[in-house]
Amino acid sequence: MQRIGVIGVGEIGRAIVTGLCEAPGERPEVFLSPRGARAAKELSERYEGVRVCAGNQEVVDRSELVIVAVRPPDRHEALAGLRVDDDRIVVNVMAGVANDDLRGQLATGATLVRAIPMPAVRDRESVTVTCPAHPAVDALFDRLGGVLPVEDEAAFNVFSALSATLTTHLSYLATLTSWAAGHGLPAEVAERYVRGLFQDLGRALGDESRSLRQLAADHETPNGSNERIRTTWFTPATSAALTQALDDLLDRLD
Structure with missing residues (x-):
């Protein structure tokens, strides 16, 4: 996956970008939303190929895979009016937000995958749980320390509860x-x-x-x-x- 977008550049979004940009091998192009402007600006200045977009729609339009990492209470405002074409892959890292809920808000037929990345992905030292398995998403998190795909959202929620400790x-x-x-x-x-x-x-x-x-x-x-x-x-x-x-x-x- 060569073009990755991140909507919500908080602790997890920043860790993902850092891990990807410092991993061995070819770096992807990364497009950041203006949310978390200070962190987004810092990342764009530190790493070649990281750009801050004017808005979330530009992030989606430029990316093949979009990571939604906003705080769950902020998702309605952050994603309001967003158009996501069906050929995109959307990675939902918002705790407690089911894919059906996100699909309903985005009104899209795009592929949706949930994930639980931890801050240690910045050093590529944390296994990330994904649901359901998807080759591109699993390959991305495999670069960041390993991936543990599960097909059952009930099992995914057990992992999510464990991460809350x-x-x-x-x-x-x-x-x-x-x-x-x-x-x-x-x-x-x-x-x-x-x-x-x-x-x-x-x-x-x-x-x-x-x-x-x-x-x-x-x-x-x-x-x-x-x-x-x-x-x-x-x-x-x-x-x-x-x-x-x-x-x-x-x-x-x-």
Whole structure:
């Protein structure tokens, strides 16, 4: 795919463009909407072949594949009156917006594919879930760290719910840092240590020969400190609360 448009140059749109432009091999032409003007201007100045268009219709007209990455509450305003020819491919990365809803708004027969790219696609280090599978879309995200196509939108929504846990993990780390600062460590020192601690753990996730439960066991000593925190904090009640929160989110996504 040689001509790619991006409508909505926020965190995800910017990450996709950066990943594509810094990937090995031939770069595509990229056409950006004026939404997120500052980020769009920065990307166009940094990378050859990236252009900012006068409006969203120009993005669509110039592109073979269009990525819609606006915030879901903004989609009605951003996409109002947009004409999308049936020969275009539209990639919907808006969380919680089904393809049927987007097709109804655009009133188009174009191919629509949902995707869940994470910010790490900027470094081509994140697997992206797509639905349904499509050769051009899957090839695009394969360049950005890998692709996991699913045919069932119900399964796609489960992946979408899983992706919503990222900031919970970060807040957990922030809570650890605050606890350490409350016990006299300088906040910046505590944060540096926590970051390093979990970056090392993150690297262990690359070992797919061990399950997540096995990795946890391998990091514990029986009756040791890790086991004590896990069993006293991550109780059946907290596990049930997390399961319920995910179930509630999935109900909203269905």
